[in-house]
Amino acid sequence: MADILIIEDEENISNLIKMALTQTGFKCECAFDGEQGADMIEHKKYSLILLDIMLPKINGFELMEYIKNYEIPVIFITAKSDTIYKVRGLKLGADDYITKPFDIAELQARVEAVLRRYNMTEPHIKVGDIDINTSSRIVTKNGEIIELTLKEYEILLLFIKNKNIALYREMIYEHVWNEPYMGDTRTVDLHVQRLRKKLDLKDKIQSVYKVGYRYVE
Amino acid sequence: MADILIIEDEENISNLIKMALTQTGFKCECAFDGEQGADMIEHKKYSLILLDIMLPKINGFELMEYIKNYEIPVIFITAKSDTIYKVRGLKLGADDYITKPFDIAELQARVEAVLRRYNMTEPHIKVGDIDINTSSRIVTKNGEIIELTLKEYEILLLFIKNKNIALYREMIYEHVWNEPYMGDTRTVDLHVQRLRKKLDLKDKIQSVYKVGYRYVE
DNA sequence: CGGTTTTGTATCAAATTTGTATCAAAGTAA
DNA sequence: TTACTTTGATACAAATTTGATACAAAACCG
Numbered sequence: 001m002a003d004i005l006i007i008e009d010e011e012n013i014s015n016l017i018k019m020a021l022t023q024t025g026f027k028c029e030c031a032f033d034g035e036q037g038a039d040m041i042e043h044k045k046y047s048l049i050l051l052d053i054m055l056p057k058i059n060g061f062e063l064m065e066y067i068k069n070y071e072i073p074v075i076f077i078t079a080k081s082d083t084i085y086k087v088r089g090l091k092l093g094a095d096d097y098i099t100k101p102f103d104i105a106e107l108q109a110r111v112e113a114v115l116r117r118y119n120m121t122e123p124h125i126k127v128g129d130i131d132i133n134t135s136s137r138i139v140t141k142n143g144e145i146i147e148l149t150l151k152e153y154e155i156l157l158l159f160i161k162n163k164n165i166a167l168y169r170e171m172i173y174e175h176v177w178n179e180p181y182m183g184d185t186r187t188v189d190l191h192v193q194r195l196r197k198k199l200d201l202k203d204k205i206q207s208v209y210k211v212g213y214r215y216v217e
Numbered sequence: 218m219a220d221i222l223i224i225e226d227e228e229n230i231s232n233l234i235k236m237a238l239t240q241t242g243f244k245c246e247c248a249f250d251g252e253q254g255a256d257m258i259e260h261k262k263y264s265l266i267l268l269d270i271m272l273p274k275i276n277g278f279e280l281m282e283y284i285k286n287y288e289i290p291v292i293f294i295t296a297k298s299d300t301i302y303k304v305r306g307l308k309l310g311a312d313d314y315i316t317k318p319f320d321i322a323e324l325q326a327r328v329e330a331v332l333r334r335y336n337m338t339e340p341h342i343k344v345g346d347i348d349i350n351t352s353s354r355i356v357t358k359n360g361e362i363i364e365l366t367l368k369e370y371e372i373l374l375l376f377i378k379n380k381n382i383a384l385y386r387e388m389i390y391e392h393v394w395n396e397p398y399m400g401d402t403r404t405v406d407l408h409v410q411r412l413r414k415k416l417d418l419k420d421k422i423q424s425v426y427k428v429g430y431r432y433v434e
Numbered sequence: 435c436g437g438t439t440t441t442g443t444a445t446c447a448a449a450t451t452t453g454t455a456t457c458a459a460a461g462t463a464a
Numbered sequence: 465t466t467a468c469t470t471t472g473a474t475a476c477a478a479a480t481t482t483g484a485t486a487c488a489a490a491a492c493c494g
Contacts, residue, residue, distance in 0.1 A: 137425060137428065193472065366441080424483090
């Protein structure tokens with residue numbers, strides 16, 4: 001089950017949240033100031049962070065900037081019902097916010113919603129500016145959809161799963177075509193060329209003389 | 218969709234609520250004092266009532282006693298953030314309360330939460346301008362009923378439950394027909410075509426070459 | 435039963451993908 | 465450098481896949 005980090009200085013609120021979420025089946029840990037929070041994030045991979053804005057040492061917004069590097073979903077906790085704070089939090093990349101005093105059921109619901117949203121996000125593979133959504137089979141480059149044929153798509157996937165490894169033509173062929181390689185065909189080359197062209201990968205897909213190809217970086 | 222009755226004497230607040238909820242897809246009607254509210258409740262079955270406490274003629278608490286007989290969920294609206302009022306309201310059988318000034322998104326969320334709790338929300342699935350009522354199996358597009366055959370309906374449901382996922386023909390067939398896919402049939406294609414035509418989904422149902430189909434957005 | 439609706443096959447046209455051929459360019463080894 | 469091999473680029477033809485339509489079989493319904 002998901003591990004949740006609660007960063008909140010008011011201990012009674014912190015405990016309340018912990019109780020509510022533990023009851024729902026989440027594992028919770030608490031930090032009581034921004035510094036401690038940052039420390040804990042560094043040492044353990046959490047599924048979600050509940051982050052108070054008014055915190056000692058490092059405040060929630062500052063900590064948010066730091067958390068962004070970890071790609072962990074965040075729900076802001078704020079005593080201010082002031083919309084400006086909410087907007088600012090959401091702009092910073094928070095996934096939701098909740099204002100004190102809050103409804104326990106609501107908190108539970110929001111935590112679950114955010115986690116669902118995150119797990120639901122289709123398995124994305126990101127490499128540089130290329131993004132492969134393996135469930136929709138949509139490939140984008142800088143957000144723009146690039147139409148790939150079946151073979152191209154599968155070759156791309158093979159490359160990206162084997163970054164920085166020189167792949168033999170034989171290997172590529174047998175993996176993508178699912179049939180033995182009878183040697184001496186230019187088929188693989190052609191598809192690799194098309195892939196390079198469509199995704200502008202002249203540099204990243206290197207040809208390895210007499211061997212095959214290699215996707216670098 | 219759910220009918221909501223807003224009983225609130227301040228017309229600008231009333232309108233704000235109405236706008237917010239209409240936008241979310243609810244039908245709203247307004248009463249401006251307790252007497253009018255009671256009258257409307259008597260003449261129509263509402264799914265939910267938003268009830269202000271401070272009302273002319275009959276106040277919210279008194280009206281609450283009356284509403285109890287109708288088993289309609291109630292959310293209190295109160296200017297007083299005073300806990301005593303909240304407790305009193307909830308004890309009377311309100312399902313939730315919200316204090317003025319409130320956040321529109323919060324109001325929408327609470328209304329939906331309460332309706333969900335009461336299972337008042339009919340099993341609707343909405344996607345774009347298409348609305349599927351899974352209990353009546355009625356499909357509408359922009360409010361207009363579209364007659365779908367069984368297979369079409371089930372394929373549509375499959376698509377909509379798997380938005381943005383490329384579905385293999387095999388998968389579609391086995392899910393809808395409940396029997397193994399022996400390959401090499403155009404059956405699925407044909408039904409998908411018919412679905413596209415009836416619901417004008419040429420763009421949204423995309424064919425994934427050599428794979429199957431994908432419903433986008 | 436008879437008529438209607440739904441469902442599936444067949445057929446053909448259009449679109450897309452895939453693979454071969456060809457030639458130019460680049461790489462390798464002696 | 466030279467001779468040779470390998471790869472890049474392009475064009476084009478073959479093969480495959482999908483869209484569209486018509487029509488027959490099957491199911492449905494009074």
